[in-house]
Amino acid sequence: MKLSSSLLLLSSLSLSTAALIPSRSPFRTLAKRANATVDPMYQLSNDSDFHFELLRVLSMAPYEGSDIGETLVAAKQIIPGSYESFYSAFFTLANRVLNVSTSIDATRFPVSARNAWFKTSSYFRSADFFLHGNWSDPRINSLWDSQLSAFDAALSLMPKPIRGERITLHSANTTNSTAFSIPAVFYPSGKPGPRPTIILCNGYDGSQEEMYHFWVKAIVERGMNAITYEGPGQPTVRRQQNLGFIPNWEAVVTPVVDYALTRREVSPSQIGILGFSFGGYLAPRAAAFEHRLAAVLAIDGEYNTGPAILSQFPAALQAAFNASDADAFNKGTEDILSSPEAPTEVKWAIQQGMWAFKEASPYNWMKNLQAYTLVGITDKIQAPVFVADAENDIFFPGQGKILAEHLGDLATYHYFTGAEGAGAHCSLGAEVLQTQVALDWFEETVKYTEKQGCS
């Protein structure tokens, strides 16, 4: 999840980070748009990006993805700005909890074992998070293999009626992309009769495994089915198929909808799509071309992603980019990456972006990104759209509102506030509130009233 969460950071540095930037630094311009509102939330690190990523781990606690105490113990080991310390704290934790997972007799204590395996998976994912600046780092794949196998161990321990089932779908060849495989998981409601179903993807850096804890468990508890998937650029597809992001996200979603319609558990007229973080661009984009969807959730909404990211670069780099001066843009971006003054979120967002878009040059990455915009296509969307926005999301201020304005009557705009503890990007830390608001909207929108067996 997080394109949003951090690219945008370029201008969007939080106050704590902005305060660290010397006033004559070139990075001062990066901070100038930071909102003067003080984040009302307690900060877990004085590195604002590390705060956000630690909050992200804690946010999985209500739905089986982490424990609070051990995450805070890891947090205390982490040195602001040090990727290696972040890796090391979570790698140590992941191995400790892995040890717990393997020591539980899963035949006698299946729930305990499942809980431990889910946490193990989360902590291996967190250990990997900041390592994508060096594409040859073998930990990128080894940590991912560990998170996948721990997650599979947890899936196998779910009660049979609601056990998640891994499936592999296939895209068609399109004009702009050759065929690829789509790893997905079908999570049945376990309740009788065809049911509403939500198809979910994560964003710029998040996995489908993480989506279980942010959304799926809450959906299944409400008696509905969920399907998570990943497309090109997302963590498993990037690694296993060596594919970067594509803008025409309907190429990913259409095969998932085709698959959903083959399942007897799925009510064909009650299929929704939810995109989280950068998924707030991807899901509406797909819905503009895939009209079998009854509802769309963009959390948080994004309208003009690529150009908005460019606009947050220093003016001299924007000018170089606009003049197609690849050398100057690359040099300026490399200077940011090697500067001790540049905030973590700035460096991370560039490194993660180049890796996920599979572009070794910053200029080509930025060029590629410019295709990620909903300008001129929002009028092709036919389904109602829930557009979330978050008060303290200094990463993409205003994007949700702009998307809602362009959608007009189709949009239901919801502004999550800092006072509710829901002001962070994607309302991280407020998963119970967020699922209540968004899923109640979905149930009303698809007229889900037949909830027999949900009591």
Ligand SMILES: *[C@@H]1O[C@H](CO)[C@@H](O)[C@H](O)[C@H]1NC(C)=O
């Ligand atoms: C900054 O925060 C204030 C107070 O919450 C809000 O009124 C304003 O709209 C915010 N500005 C931006 C650009 O998000």
Ligand SMILES: *[C@@H]1O[C@H](CO)[C@@H](O)[C@H](O)[C@H]1NC(C)=O
């Ligand atoms: C974080 O806060 C501590 C204590 O206030 C301070 O000593 C340290 O320099 C800060 N580190 C960064 C990276 O801001």
Ligand SMILES: *[C@@H]1O[C@H](CO)[C@@H](O)[C@H](O)[C@H]1NC(C)=O
């Ligand atoms: C795993 O558990 C065993 C037995 O409790 C213990 O001896 C060992 O040190 C643990 N290993 C780790 C990595 O925690």
Ligand SMILES: *[C@@H]1O[C@H](CO)[C@@H](O)[C@H](O)[C@H]1NC(C)=O
């Ligand atoms: C990237 O990782 C590889 C493998 O660990 C290592 O050999 C190489 O030195 C690293 N490159 C940089 C620039 O750190």
Ligand SMILES: *[C@@H]1O[C@H](CO)[C@@H](O)[C@H](O)[C@H]1NC(C)=O
């Ligand atoms: C896509 O095109 C490639 C190359 O032309 C071909 O080998 C492959 O079978 C096609 N895949 C599908 C799903 O049509």
Ligand SMILES: *[C@@H]1O[C@H](CO)[C@@H](O)[C@H](O)[C@H]1NC(C)=O
């Ligand atoms: C394919 O790429 C062209 C040129 O970039 C673009 O105009 C067109 O909209 C793309 N088609 C799809 C389906 O994305």
Ligand SMILES: *[C@@H]1O[C@H](CO)[C@@H](O)[C@H](O)[C@H]1NC(C)=O
């Ligand atoms: C670069 O181009 C964009 C889009 O045309 C424009 O909005 C921006 O102001 C330009 N920036 C500079 C510094 O020329």
